[in-house]
Each structure stands twice: as C-alpha cells, then as structure tokens.
Amino acid sequence: MFKRIRWPGWIVIFLLFFAIITTITKGSEAIIKTDKEDEDNIRIEHKKSSKYPGLNFITETKEENTYTSSISIPTTESESINKEIEGWLNKQKDDFFSAMAANEDILGEDFRAHLNIQLDTEKVNKDIYNLTFYAYHFSGGANGINIIKSFTVDLNEKEILSLTDILEFKEDGLKIVQENIKEQLMNNEDVNKYIMIDTLNDVLSDPNDWEWAINNEIFTIYFSEYEIAAGAAGVIEVNIPLAEIKDYLKEDILSQLDIVTDPVAEEDSKEKQEEKEKKEEDQEDKEEKVELDPSGKYVALTFDDGPSSTVTPNVLGTLKEYGARATFYMLGSQVNYYPEIAKQVAEAGHEIGNHTENHIDLTVADRSKVHAEIKDSSDKIFKASGQQPTTVRPPYGAFNDNVIEVSKENNQSIILWSVDSLDWKSRDASAVKQEILRNVIPGSIVLMHDIHNSTADALPGLLKELKEQGYEFITVSELLSLQEAAGVGPHYGTLNY
Numbered sequence: 001m002f003k004r005i006r007w008p009g010w011i012v013i014f015l016l017f018f019a020i021i022t023t024i025t026k027g028s029e030a031i032i033k034t035d036k037e038d039e040d041n042i043r044i045e046h047k048k049s050s051k052y053p054g055l056n057f058i059t060e061t062k063e064e065n066t067y068t069s070s071i072s073i074p075t076t077e078s079e080s081i082n083k084e085i086e087g088w089l090n091k092q093k094d095d096f097f098s099a100m101a102a103n104e105d106i107l108g109e110d111f112r113a114h115l116n117i118q119l120d121t122e123k124v125n126k127d128i129y130n131l132t133f134y135a136y137h138f139s140g141g142a143n144g145i146n147i148i149k150s151f152t153v154d155l156n157e158k159e160i161l162s163l164t165d166i167l168e169f170k171e172d173g174l175k176i177v178q179e180n181i182k183e184q185l186m187n188n189e190d191v192n193k194y195i196m197i198d199t200l201n202d203v204l205s206d207p208n209d210w211e212w213a214i215n216n217e218i219f220t221i222y223f224s225e226y227e228i229a230a231g232a233a234g235v236i237e238v239n240i241p242l243a244e245i246k247d248y249l250k251e252d253i254l255s256q257l258d259i260v261t262d263p264v265a266e267e268d269s270k271e272k273q274e275e276k277e278k279k280e281e282d283q284e285d286k287e288e289k290v291e292l293d294p295s296g297k298y299v300a301l302t303f304d305d306g307p308s309s310t311v312t313p314n315v316l317g318t319l320k321e322y323g324a325r326a327t328f329y330m331l332g333s334q335v336n337y338y339p340e341i342a343k344q345v346a347e348a349g350h351e352i353g354n355h356t357e358n359h360i361d362l363t364v365a366d367r368s369k370v371h372a373e374i375k376d377s378s379d380k381i382f383k384a385s386g387q388q389p390t391t392v393r394p395p396y397g398a399f400n401d402n403v404i405e406v407s408k409e410n411n412q413s414i415i416l417w418s419v420d421s422l423d424w425k426s427r428d429a430s431a432v433k434q435e436i437l438r439n440v441i442p443g444s445i446v447l448m449h450d451i452h453n454s455t456a457d458a459l460p461g462l463l464k465e466l467k468e469q470g471y472e473f474i475t476v477s478e479l480l481s482l483q484e485a486a487g488v489g490p491h492y493g494t495l496n497y
C-alpha cells in the first residue's frame with residue numbers, strides 16, 4: 001500500500017495537512033476574538049434536562065389576527081427522529097392554514113381559528129417512549145376536527161419504531177388481531193352506532209397505516225375523528241392486552257419490554273394526602289410578608305408558557321442578579337416535564353401563576369373542559385413546587401363567563417396585562433426592551449415569555465434601565481394587594497392611556 005504513494009502523493013498529503021492546520025488555527029483565533037468582543041454579551045446556557053433523560057419539550061404559542069396556535073414540540077438527541085416529528089407537525093400546520101384560507105372572509109379578531117397540538121409522553125423503559133399527539137384543528141368551519149398521531153421512539157437506537165419492528169403476524173395472526181379490534185369497537189356502546197364498517201375494514205386492512213403505541217401492558221390502536229366513524233364518536237382508542245398478542249410480538253421487543261400481566265393497584269391515597277398536608281404546612285412557613293409602600297414605583301414582570309429547559313434557568317439567574325421577583329405563568333403540561341425547574345422558581349421567591357394545562361383557547365371549550373384545564377395545571381404546579389396558584393392567566397388573554405366562573409370556583413383571580421412586550425413576535429432582545437420601556441408606568445403588569453432566548457437576553461439591560469428609573473419588581477399578587485384589586489377580575493395592572 002505505502003509503495004503506491006510516490007512523491008506527487010506526498011505533496012498532496014502535505015498540502016492537505018497544511019490546510020487542516022491552518023483552518024484549525026484560524027478557527028480558534030476567530031472564537032477567541034468573538035469571545036473578547038462579546039464579553040458582556042455571552043449567554044450562559046444553563047440547560048436543564050426534563051424528567052425524561054434525552055427528551056426536551058417546549059410549547060410554542062402564537063397569537064395572530066386571524067388565528068391562535070399552541071404546539072407541543074418534543075426534541076431528542078437524534079436529528080432523524082426530530083425531523084420526522086417536525087415533518088408531521090409542519091403537515092398539521094399546512095393543513096390548518098389551507099383550511100383557514102377557505103374561511104378567510106369570516107376570520108378576524110372577533111372570530112379566530114385555533115390550532116392546538118398537545119403531547120402525551122409515556123415512558124416504556126429507559127430507551128423507549130410513546131409520544132402521542134392530540135391535534136385539534138378549528139379553522140373557522142362548523143366544527144373542529146381532532147387528529148391523533150403516535151410515535152414510538154427508541155432513543156438508544158435513535159429511531160422511530162415501525163409496526164414491523166414490533167409485530168410479526170404469523171399464519172392468521174393479522175386476521176385475529178383485526179377481529180379483536182373490531183369486536184372491541186362493536187362492543188363499545190359509546191361508539192358502535194357511529195362506526196362505518198366498510199371504512200373500518202379498509203383502515204384495518206393495511207397494518208402499516210395503523211396509528212399505534214405499545215407499553216409493558218397494552219398495545220393501543222388509535223383512530224382520528226372521522227377516520228372510521230361519524231364525528232360524534234370523537235377520537236377512538238382500542239386497547240389490547242399484550243398477553244393476548246404475545247405470540248406475534250417480535251423477540252427483539254419482547255426482550256426489551258417488561259411485560260406486566262397483572263397491573264399493580266394505585267398507590268395508597270392516604271399517603272398522598274399526608275404528603276399534601278405537609279406541603280401546605282411548608283408553604284405557610286415559607287410565606288414571609290414583604291413591606292410594600294403604597295406610593296412606591298412598582299412593576300410586575302410576568303413570564304408565560306414555561307418552564308423551559310434553557311430560558312427559565314437563564315431568566316432566574318438575571319432576576320437574582322438584580323434582586324428582582326417576578327411571576328411565572330406556567331403550563332401544567334410543561335411543569336409535568338420540568339418539575340425541578342418549577343420548584344427552583346418557587347424556592348427563589350417568585351410567584352407561580354396558572355396558565356392552564358394545554359394552552360387552549362378557553363372560550364371555545366365547554367365548562368367541564370375549562371375546569372379541567374385550570375384544575376389539572378394547579379395540581380401539577382402544587383405537586384412540583386408546593387405553591388398553590390392564586391392567579392390564572394387564560395391563554396391568549398381569551399376569557400368569557402365560563403372562564404370567570406370556573407376561576408372563581410378555584411379561588412384564582414384572572415390576570416391579564418397592561419404592557420405587551422410582543423417578544424414572541426419580534427424575537428429580538430433590543431425590540432423587547434424598547435417595547436417595554438416605551439409603555440411601562442408604575443403599577444404595570446408586563447407580559448413576556450420564558451421560552452425565547454431573545455427574551456432572556458433582553459432582561460439584563462431591561463432590569464438595569466428600570467432600576468435606574470427607580471422601579472422595584474414585585475409579584476402579581478403583591479401588586480394586586482397594593483392596588484387593592486380584589487375578586488376574580490380580570491385584572492390588567494395600571495394601563496398607560
């Protein structure tokens with residue numbers, strides 16, 4: 001082999017070596033230079049991982065003139081998994097926008113379309129997770145539509161599992177499983193009268209088209225609204241105990257699953273009750289009254305849609321540096337993934353408010369749904385942080401009588417805002433800072449989001465400037481008590497007319 005390289009070969013190798021060395025040297029010089037130039041501006045990335053190692057989650061929200069949207073986005077360390085999930089999410093957005101286009105003339109500030117994509121994450125074992133999306137499309141037509149999509153990911157193999165990775169239908173195995181699914185559907189009195197049998201047969205005929213998930217106990221098949229039944233049936237789930245299809249499970253998956261044939265009963269609820277009481281006592285101990293001057297120059301900074309893995313820890317760092325306290329309107333779905341960050345926020349002396357479980361537009365939900373959205377996130381916030389939210393911020397600032405009544409039942413005041421940083425739109429640190437400085441007055445409630453890096457970047461300059469102007473930073477509840485603003489509200493803070 002070596003003999004084949006004659007002198008022109010050696011020159012090429014030498015030149016290549018020289019080129020590599022030059023690039024490395026230049027590269028490191030460039031890095032050093034940037035560091036020096038931006039010394040004051042280096043963002044410290046305190047990245048926290050979620051309670052599921054290898055997975056991170058963010059809820060991306062938007063509020064435009066004609067629509068609102070909230071999308072839960074999971075990311076893994078595998079580009080190919082991320083890309084496939086992103087592809088599906090983008091398809092949902094495209095479908096939503098084209099459906100919206102048909103209703104262009106009726107959509108506007110008073111009647112907006114809504115896209116909500118929620119995520120249910122289930123851990124199967126240390127590598128395998130079910131990521132199940134529930135998408136609700138309301139594009140302005142008569143009814144919304146619910147779509148379900150499930151990805152079973154193997155983080156170790158860095159791949160999304162296909163049905164053929166899981167099941168191998170030997171002999172008449174496929175027919176047996178198809179019959180099992182049909183029988184369950186026909187025995188389900190809530191849905192059987194709506195089933196369109198020809199369509200069902202069609203959907204079941206090709207297992208590659210099935211929407212499914214698997215855990216240690218059951219294999220689940222999902223059907224989106226209208227897929228196999230009239231709309232009244234909604235989204236349909238069929239669960240098959242693994243024991244019933246054990247013969248068709250592939251060796252590979254069998255060795256990974258820890259199959260449970262007799263699920264363990266729920267934990268003793270007495271223990272949970274005791275834990276709750278203890279936390280309530282702790283909370284009472286922790287509460288210390290801060291002396292507030294009724295004629296003081298106060299502002300309440302608020303951060304919505306978190307906690308997030310990178311931005312929330314950064315925001316906490318800056319607030320600490322300036323001795324500022326703020327209010328975080330958290331989503332129950334995000335608190336579920338980042339309970340540790342919620343706890344840190346509470347321990348740093350900030351207030352945690354309720355921003356509902358899934359960031360839906362509450363004005364299009366019925367009363368029981370509104371109740372669940374407010375109650376579920378309150379419970380998650382309390383469990384994670386020991387703080388019981390006393391204020392709620394409805395997503396998109398959208399509320400109606402239902403929302404007011406349910407908030408009242410939950411002893412939570414509705415908090416809107418008087419200064420909108422528009423941070424989600426500009427995504428620009430200096431624009432965020434300017435927008436707030438232009439509009440802030442004593443008693444303002446300022447709306448920001450702790451999911452954009454640009455917002456975290458705006459904060460040091462903003463706090464410095466406001467402090468120089470004599471402002472002090474307090475929580476929303478403190479501002480309410482100072483303004484003697486009682487009851488469910490809604491409360492906006494002092495408006496700058």
Ligand code: ZN
Nearest residue numbers: 061304305395
């Ligand atoms: Zn929000």
